[in-house]
Amino acid sequence: MRLTIPVVKVLSALLTAPDEPRYGLDLMRLTGLPSGTLYPVLHRLRAAGWLAADWEDVDPVAAGRPARRYYRLTGDGIRAARLALAELRAPAPGPRPRSGGVGPAGAPAW
Incomplete structure (x- = not known):
């Protein structure tokens, strides 16, 4: 999975x-992402097997709104x-020596 900022x-x-299952509008509010960015990310996560999605069992007329699709991590x-x-948050490794050997007084050339 490519870890873009939206992902x-x-x-x-x-x-x-x-x-806790989350629906699209809830995730839009939590992430600040627009629907055109959020839903492709959700689709990629589902395709990778990281995410499950289920429609809520509700009568849209009785609820006064369309049924929601809920997402949760597998x-x-x-x-x-x-x-x-965790890997993304890990500190970057220290500087590597430049090619070409040593610096002044025999110190490694950083």
């Missing part, structure tokens, strides 16, 4: 309560998302 925002939002998705975000 990181969605995964972070879903990981705040991994067992078990594999929770593990993969936590690992991916």
Whole structure:
């Protein structure tokens, strides 16, 4: 999974309560992403097996709104998302020596 900023925002939002299903508008509010960015991310996460999606069982007439599609991370998705975000937050390795050998007084050329 390529970790773009929108993907990181969605995964972070879903990981705040991994067992709690979230619907699109809820995720838009949590992430600040527009629908045209959010839904392709959700689609990619589902295709990767990280996300499950189910329609709510509600009568749209009685509810006064369309049925919502709820998204939640799968078990594999929770593990993969936590690992991916941890790797992203890991400190960068120290500087590497430049090619060409040593610097002044025999010190490595950083």
